[in-house]
Amino acid sequence: MCNAAKPWLYVKRSIGSAVAGTKKGQIPFERLPGPWALPVLGPINDAVRLGNPKTLHLTVSNYHRKFGPIFRIKISQANAVFIKDPEMMRSVFVYEGKYPKHPLPESWTYFNQKHKCKRGLFFMDDEEWFKYRKLLNPLMMRDTDWMVLPIQRMCEKAVQSLSEGVTKDNPSYxxxxxxxxxYKWSIEVILCLMLGNSYNTTNMAKLNTLVNDFSRTVHTIFQYSSELMMIPPQLADCLQLSAWKKFERLVPETLALANKIIDISLDDIERGDGLLSKMQDCIASRDDIKRIFADLIIAAGDTTSFSMIWCFYLLGRHQILQDQIRSGIYENFKSPHPLVIGTVREALRMFPVAPFIGRILKKDAVIGEYSIPKHVML
Known part of the structure; x- marks a missing residue:
């Protein structure tokens, strides 16, 4: 018999705790506007109200037009509040405290719990998160000049690979x-940042097969995780849905490939001047280094590659901008070109790969005029 939690029972959860503690002048949480839900439908409400995950940002935008700058909705078993007002957004960060807590994809967290899988920074919370974030901040945010050369090397390699079919006889390849x-390019950029000058032609060859397999599995795994966005993973597991079975098979394969890449980087490749070497100086545990890097490599896949595809799409429609950007980059690679910045911003605005920044409240808050109870997802 399946022991998965019965997610359809969440509709009976009382909203009483949401109203408790509301002070005079504040609007109670249950009076926040939002789309309707039929209790008898349970998790089917998510599909009805949120629609296709690929167009979730458009659905939310339509709800904002209907309900205003703040509205509430139930997603799976959690109360969620969507905000688009800048002042309200700033007030959220005031309440997040020392250890911000962000929502995580349910399919991934359920897999981690079911298989007792420890993950990297993205899945850490509280003091553990703060400890490693504090160690990584100086390496990744304060001095970033050292990153320019590795990124440039991988971009030149990718450009050469993409232009191999272009000839005088075939200019429109x-x-x-x-x-x-x-996908492979974005992962190789992370590897080059990880290994620095030791990620040379010889060592690229050592990792090439693994990188190809890894980019393929990561590419596939995000397709299945997006399919699982609209159904509780416990239910998908209980029903043994195809998307869940494939997801559950691919996650261990992906993590194993990531760990193997890092093991070879630590054991069979000379120590370079990249992020891996810097982390070895401040993080003693090999396992901690591996799980942090594994998540970095996995996270590099879809976000960077999809954003780049949309940038190509926009530039492909504007030949004059292509020429201006190309000449500007050749003149000065290190200084950000205004048109490059503008293209990236426009691509992220029109085709967002991560349209929402989420937080989970650890204490009761007042956002706008509304009383928002703790544990609500914003």
Whole structure:
């Protein structure tokens, strides 16, 4: 018999705690506007109200037009509040405290709990998160000049690979499987930042097969995780849905490939001047280094590659901008070109790969005029 939690029972959860503690002049949480839900439908409400995960940002935008700058909705078993007002957003950060807590994809967290899998920084909370974030901040945020050369090397390699089919006789060569190519490129950028000058031609060859397999599995795994966005993973597991079975099979494979890449980088490749070497100086545990890097490599896959695809799409429609950006980059690679910044911002605005920044309240808050209880997802 399946022991998964019965997610359809969440509709009976009382909202009483949401009203407790509301002070005079504050609007109670249950009076926040939002789309309707039928209790008898349970988790089916998510699909009805939120629609296709690929167009979630458009659905939320339509709700904002209907309900205003703040509205509430139940997603799976959690109360969620969506905000688009800048002042309200700033007030959220005031309440987040020393250890911000952000929502995580349910399919990943359920997998981690079920298989007792420890993960990297993205899945850490509270003091553990703060400890490693404090160690990584100086390496990744304060002095970033050292990152320019590794990124430039991988970009030049990718450009050379993409332009191999272009000749005088075939100037309009059509690139096939650009999504897969950019997946591999984004992962190789992280590896080059990780290994620094030791990520040379010889060592690239050592890792090439693993990197190809890894980029393929990561690419596939995010397709299944997006399918699981609209159904509680416990239910998907209980029903043994195809998307869950494939997701559950691919996650261990992906983590094993990531760990193997890092093991080879630590054991069979000379120590370079990259992030891996810097982390070895401040993090004693090899396992901690591996799980932090594994998540960094996994996270590099879809966000960076999809954003780059949309940038290519926008530039492909504006030849004049292509020429201006190309000449500007050749003149000065290190200084950000205004048109590059503008293209990236426009791509992220029109085709957002991560349209929401989420926080989970650890204490009761007042956002706008509304009393928001702790544990609500914003």
């Amino acid at each position: 059509e690139i096939q499987n650009i999504e897969s190519t950019l």
